[in-house]
Amino acid sequence: MDQTLRLPNHAQIIGPTTDYAYKWALNVGLSDEKALRLALAVDELVTDVVRFAFPGEDGTFEMTFRADLSTAEVIIHERGEPFDPLRHPYDPARAVEEDNFEGAGFAVVDHCVDDFAFLNRGREGKEFRIVQHIESEHIADLHPTEQPDPDADREDVAYTFSPVRPRDAEDIAKLIYRTYGYTYVREDLYYPERIERALKQGEKFGVVVRSNSGRAVGYFAVLQSQDSDIGEVGEAVVDVNHRRRGLMKRMLRSLIDLANERDLSGVYGEAVTVHNISQRVNHHFGMMSTALLLGLFPPQRFRSLFDERTQPITVVIDFRPLVPYESVTAYLPARYADLLRRIYAALDVDSLQVPPASSATPRDGLADTTEMDARIRYNFNHVVFVVETAGQDLLEQVHQALDDLEAENMTTAYVDLPLDDPDTPAATDLLCEYDFVFAGLMPRFHEERDYLRLQSPLVQLDPDGIEVYSDLAADLKSHILSELSWTPNDTETPSPSARGATSI
Amino acid sequence: MDPERHGDTLTVRPRRDFNLMAVRHLKHHLGDATRVRIDLARAQLVDTEAVMALFRLQKRGVDVRLLEPPPIFFELLKVLELESAFDLERLVEREQP
Numbered sequence: 076m077d078q079t080l081r082l083p084n085h086a087q088i089i090g091p092t093t094d095y096a097y098k099w100a101l102n103v104g105l106s107d108e109k110a111l112r113l114a115l116a117v118d119e120l121v122t123d124v125v126r127f128a129f130p131g132e133d134g135t136f137e138m139t140f141r142a143d144l145s146t147a148e149v150i151i152h153e154r155g156e157p158f159d160p161l162r163h164p165y166d167p168a169r170a171v172e173e174d175n176f177e178g179a180g181f182a183v184v185d186h187c188v189d190d191f192a193f194l195n196r197g198r199e200g201k202e203f204r205i206v207q208h209i210e211s212e213h214i215a216d217l218h219p220t221e222q223p224d225p226d227a228d229r230e231d232v233a234y235t236f237s238p239v240r241p242r243d244a245e246d247i248a249k250l251i252y253r254t255y256g257y258t259y260v261r262e263d264l265y266y267p268e269r270i271e272r273a274l275k276q277g278e279k280f281g282v283v284v285r286s287n288s289g290r291a292v293g294y295f296a297v298l299q300s301q302d303s304d305i306g307e308v309g310e311a312v313v314d315v316n317h318r319r320r321g322l323m324k325r326m327l328r329s330l331i332d333l334a335n336e337r338d339l340s341g342v343y344g345e346a347v348t349v350h351n352i353s354q355r356v357n358h359h360f361g362m363m364s365t366a367l368l369l370g371l372f373p374p375q376r377f378r379s380l381f382d383e384r385t386q387p388i389t390v391v392i393d394f395r396p397l398v399p400y401e402s403v404t405a406y407l408p409a410r411y412a413d414l415l416r417r418i419y420a421a422l423d424v425d426s427l428q429v430p431p432a433s434s435a436t437p438r439d440g441l442a443d444t445t446e447m448d449a450r451i452r453y454n455f456n457h458v459v460f461v462v463e464t465a466g467q468d469l470l471e472q473v474h475q476a477l478d479d480l481e482a483e484n485m486t487t488a489y490v491d492l493p494l495d496d497p498d499t500p501a502a503t504d505l506l507c508e509y510d511f512v513f514a515g516l517m518p519r520f521h522e523e524r525d526y527l528r529l530q531s532p533l534v535q536l537d538p539d540g541i542e543v544y545s546d547l548a549a550d551l552k553s554h555i556l557s558e559l560s561w562t563p564n565d566t567e568t569p570s571p572s573a574r575g576a577t578s579i
Numbered sequence: 580m581d582p583e584r585h586g587d588t589l590t591v592r593p594r595r596d597f598n599l600m601a602v603r604h605l606k607h608h609l610g611d612a613t614r615v616r617i618d619l620a621r622a623q624l625v626d627t628e629a630v631m632a633l634f635r636l637q638k639r640g641v642d643v644r645l646l647e648p649p650p651i652f653f654e655l656l657k658v659l660e661l662e663s664a665f666d667l668e669r670l671v672e673r674e675q676p
């Protein structure tokens with residue numbers, strides 16, 4: 076959960092803010108050394124805001140503290156004087172000879188943290204983002220070798236299914252490592268400490284399966300969304316010696332029961348498209364494909380399962396409402412109305428109310444300024460812009476942010492637009508005139524509201540490496556490829572002239 | 580800040596980090612002191628504002644001594660390539676055994 080502080084530009088707040096950052100960093104799992112460096116980076120940035128953002132006047136700025144199991148991020152957002160730190164690099168000779176230390180603070184910030192990004196938000200001001208990666212002990216270092224599985228060749232194995240507890244963390248990490256080697260996309264699962272922390276903090280719940288010998292041979296979990304009452308059915312693994320025994324399906328059934336008990340309004344899966352097994356399991360349990368997200372994860376190879384593909388991994392969003400949809404009001408952009416209607420129909424929406432186009436906001440009626448939150452997944456090389464208010468400068472803000480993030484080697488940019496907002500059709504047109512295309516429906520994804528997701532792949536992908544299962548997912552894929560002018564079998568060599576594409 | 584003045588010597592002990600606020604306090608109490616001793620035993624952090632202040636004091640001919648600077652101070656000098664701008668042997672006052 077984000078923690079946001081609104082602060083005045085007074086020098087007195089530098090010390091307390093730095094202290095808070097240090098303590099917060101320790102609490103989210105950073106080592107003392109990394110927490111101290113994060114605190115120094117905060118000190119430098121806050122000092123810069125206090126001294127230079129609002130010359131001669133009072134102003135306020137916001138600091139947001141955001142953490143997941145592997146990263147701690149601090150976002151400093153101010154709307155003061157325009158400034159681009161990249162244009163003011165530090166020069167040690169100039170410092171000594173001319174007593175001019177311009178850029179020194181940013182040089183220190185860059186040194187202290189693992190990632191440092193500056194986002195120019197135009198009229199919405201500027202954002203400084205600093206990130207530390209949370210270090211934990213990898214399961215391979217904790218237990219480099221494991222005993223052989225006594226149940227490996229037995230046909231009559233009995234299995235027990237139980238809710239995951241924090242003390243199962245190490246067994247889960249071992250299971251992941253044993254099954255996937257180093258190739259599982261969700262890196263947190265290699266670190267027992269992170270699994271334990273997530274379970275203790277209620278960020279996820281799940282099922283673990285043990286065989287006769289007590290060995291963990293299956294695990295499946297729901298990760299609760301941080302800004303909505305839905306959960307992601309993810310982190311699925313079955314030991315290779317215990318496959319084809321229905322464990323995955325039984326675990327998923329248990330998970331959906333647990334999700335219902337916790338009053339989640341829906342569950343979704345991010346099913347990879349390097350194979351269709353996860354998609355098939357999802358559909359078996361009544362999930363419907365609602366979106367196809369190109370290059371959501373970095374390249375991984377799925378050891379011993381499938382051929383080796385090394386392009387960023389595309390996923391299908393499969394969603395199942397646990398609380399049935401009743402009446403939905405959605406301003407459907409004309410260009411995607413048919414697809415969105417089909418998706419809503421698949422989700423059994425009883426009554427889809429689509430206001431007439433005349434009641435949507437015309438483009439020149441959009442607010443001057445966009446309000447949105449950039450959710451940067453540094454580990455996964457993608458960014459999601461969640462739009463609260465779409466303004467005339469939406470495209471400009473998105474472009475500027477992508478330019479500012481160039482060093483982060485982003486694979487894909489996504490924009491989420493609320494479908495119950497009359498601004499969404501005009502905002503969609505704005506984005507699609509550039510290089511954004513359809514991704515799909517993100518049901519109940521933020522604050523329990525439905526969002527239209529658009530996407531702009533920043534690298535070229537091989538469409539033949541994207542395997543989808545359901546008819547709806549196939550139609551999504553076909554539509555998206557058509558919008559991008561990507562065709563199967565002719566993209567073996569990345570084309571530098573492709574829309575917005577750079578080769579990888 | 581706990582300033583103490585003995586003759587030409589000003590001794591200050593920042594209660595927390597050596598940052599912009601501590602620098603402002605230091606300047607406020609500096610007056611015509613020609614020697615400044617800064618006790619950093621309670622400081623976890625020293626930032627660039629502090630480094631700049633030290634550099635400028637030294638440039639003005641003030642004899643600056645630091646007591647127990649935290650390790651990050653030396654790292655900061657290295658990052659900013661300012662190690663040679665200070666006479667560290669002189670700047671950092673060793674505790675008497």
